[in-house]
Amino acid sequence: MNKVIYLRNRPAGMPSLSDFELKEEEKPKAEDGEILIKTEYLSVDPYLRGRMRNVESYIEPFKVNEPLESGIIGKVITSKNINFKEGDYVNGILKWKEYQVSSGAGLNKVDKNIAPLSSFLGVLGLTGITAYLGLDKIGKLKVGETLLVSGAAGAVGSIVGQIGKIKGCRVVGIAGSDEKIHKLKADFNFDAGINYKTSSDIEDDVKKACPNGVDVYFDNVGGEILDAALASINKFGRVINCGAISLYNATDVPTGPRHEGTLIKKSVLMQGFTVRDYVKDFGPAMKQLGAWLHEGKLQYEETVVAGFDNTPQAFLDLFKGKNKGKMIVKA
Amino acid sequence: MNKVIYLRNRPAGMPSLSDFELKEEEKPKAEDGEILIKTEYLSVDPYLRGRMRNVESYIEPFKVNEPLESGIIGKVITSKNINFKEGDYVNGILKWKEYQVSSGAGLNKVDKNIAPLSSFLGVLGLTGITAYLGLDKIGKLKVGETLLVSGAAGAVGSIVGQIGKIKGCRVVGIAGSDEKIHKLKADFNFDAGINYKTSSDIEDDVKKACPNGVDVYFDNVGGEILDAALASINKFGRVINCGAISLYNATDVPTGPRHEGTLIKKSVLMQGFTVRDYVKDFGPAMKQLGAWLHEGKLQYEETVVAGFDNTPQAFLDLFKGKNKGKMIVKA
Numbered sequence: 156m157n158k159v160i161y162l163r164n165r166p167a168g169m170p171s172l173s174d175f176e177l178k179e180e181e182k183p184k185a186e187d188g189e190i191l192i193k194t195e196y197l198s199v200d201p202y203l204r205g206r207m208r209n210v211e212s213y214i215e216p217f218k219v220n221e222p223l224e225s226g227i228i229g230k231v232i233t234s235k236n237i238n239f240k241e242g243d244y245v246n247g248i249l250k251w252k253e254y255q256v257s258s259g260a261g262l263n264k265v266d267k268n269i270a271p272l273s274s275f276l277g278v279l280g281l282t283g284i285t286a287y288l289g290l291d292k293i294g295k296l297k298v299g300e301t302l303l304v305s306g307a308a309g310a311v312g313s314i315v316g317q318i319g320k321i322k323g324c325r326v327v328g329i330a331g332s333d334e335k336i337h338k339l340k341a342d343f344n345f346d347a348g349i350n351y352k353t354s355s356d357i358e359d360d361v362k363k364a365c366p367n368g369v370d371v372y373f374d375n376v377g378g379e380i381l382d383a384a385l386a387s388i389n390k391f392g393r394v395i396n397c398g399a400i401s402l403y404n405a406t407d408v409p410t411g412p413r414h415e416g417t418l419i420k421k422s423v424l425m426q427g428f429t430v431r432d433y434v435k436d437f438g439p440a441m442k443q444l445g446a447w448l449h450e451g452k453l454q455y456e457e458t459v460v461a462g463f464d465n466t467p468q469a470f471l472d473l474f475k476g477k478n479k480g481k482m483i484v485k486a
Numbered sequence: 487m488n489k490v491i492y493l494r495n496r497p498a499g500m501p502s503l504s505d506f507e508l509k510e511e512e513k514p515k516a517e518d519g520e521i522l523i524k525t526e527y528l529s530v531d532p533y534l535r536g537r538m539r540n541v542e543s544y545i546e547p548f549k550v551n552e553p554l555e556s557g558i559i560g561k562v563i564t565s566k567n568i569n570f571k572e573g574d575y576v577n578g579i580l581k582w583k584e585y586q587v588s589s590g591a592g593l594n595k596v597d598k599n600i601a602p603l604s605s606f607l608g609v610l611g612l613t614g615i616t617a618y619l620g621l622d623k624i625g626k627l628k629v630g631e632t633l634l635v636s637g638a639a640g641a642v643g644s645i646v647g648q649i650g651k652i653k654g655c656r657v658v659g660i661a662g663s664d665e666k667i668h669k670l671k672a673d674f675n676f677d678a679g680i681n682y683k684t685s686s687d688i689e690d691d692v693k694k695a696c697p698n699g700v701d702v703y704f705d706n707v708g709g710e711i712l713d714a715a716l717a718s719i720n721k722f723g724r725v726i727n728c729g730a731i732s733l734y735n736a737t738d739v740p741t742g743p744r745h746e747g748t749l750i751k752k753s754v755l756m757q758g759f760t761v762r763d764y765v766k767d768f769g770p771a772m773k774q775l776g777a778w779l780h781e782g783k784l785q786y787e788e789t790v791v792a793g794f795d796n797t798p799q800a801f802l803d804l805f806k807g808k809n810k811g812k813m814i815v816k817a
Contacts (some may be wrong), residue, residue, distance in 0.1 A: 426754070426756070427749035
């Protein structure tokens, strides 16, 4: 049999397990030109919450009563496609199914001798590429500048910070536990960290941790932490709006202080960043990330949850900050 | 005697005449290397409100009990500086004084045979340059795109819209009276206009006037009109945050809907624009504006208030929308 995870309802506010449904179905068979793929690793990511809403966005919404999908590393079990052979590993956006068939379109082969398979969902996958290209296309870091990162212990944030250090910047991270803050400094080379959960005045703590102000803010969370970053932003500052996890489960329109005055006074650039806009730059980005990885300049962390059935719970745990680094399910 | 206008108090909220003080002083004399200038035209601009606050900004705050200053066209009455002769007209940031002496530093000569003197404070001055460079550096208009402009009947907005038409765009303006809306279409070649004062749903009116969405929004006002523009913004939209007159007199921190979600979903760029950041580009901008003016492609409007003493009132009237086009005082 074949396990498949469906979206049962569009979540209202914070998603719960009852929004998902695990079904057992027939295992499919590869027809001519197709491959049968067994899911090995699944990526769960905050942006998937956006796809659960029925609103226009940069990517099509999920449909109710259809299987979900995300970045997946799979193993080719049967191949009736000359481009793939049995035992190959592939990477792509695939359904949340234990087994599925594919024409191979949109799939890339990955070599587990280059790096562990799961890293192709993280540091060498969209996560690492997001960090790299967000900084490259919008951040445009200069030596000696101050880079502030939120969600700093997360998959993207921890790589953003390390790239900042490679580029010669002062790097300050914001995360949600003292353990994470310790890790930022001990493992990821950050200069300073702020625990937003225990901070009594996040604006003031940002100011203190960034005595020369903030030149580039890589935002994974939005909301009040964005406000705090803008309160310390320097003239010609750049804000990479990469994520807004603090707002993803909001049911009303979130409000906050207006920022247009700050943008004008400080000639600040804020720009929404979606890695899919830069597909043509993926190759060079992966090459650079791979080189840094082999030179020992990039560390990465994964939280690996065992069991295909636990994929929805792993997704929910993202919003509780239970992951350290990239959240991955080992099927 | 010599009339001089001082800042008496920092205004709280909307400024009033009592925040200014007209004093009579000795008329100064030019010493060696100096010129004596008689003020001919004064520019009053919304951004001056920001200089009345005692806060860090892109330009030094005015000091209480000192004369104000702004863009001024003056006539050289006496010259003891070999670079100027009596009868020359000069343009620069000068004090609100009927007569003043200057070393000539920072002053440019203007030729009243090229264009009327007052136009060097408007379409050929910082106003026109702001419109031109805001669009050039951030807007990056493409043929066939939709350009939305707020403060559209104002000094900057009316030029922004006309440049949009020169660039082959659909241009929609937002202004505060039916007379202004009529003028946008009749005199400035706009495709459509929205009267925000009589609109019952500005978001819906923007949507209707921009059936293909908004590609570039040139924002002179901030606040709820910015929100409405972002509700219709297209993928890869650009917002030029040039002014926020709706917020300038606020005494509390203005709040509104958070925009980071929209920026991410639509890969939108928002950037604060201050013309002083681009001084090296002023020359080419003025040249292009002058060429369009002579080709009859640019119309401009001025509201000229007579009498040096009326400068504070002219400034206050900006916030009531009493100006059409550039607000200027003829001393």
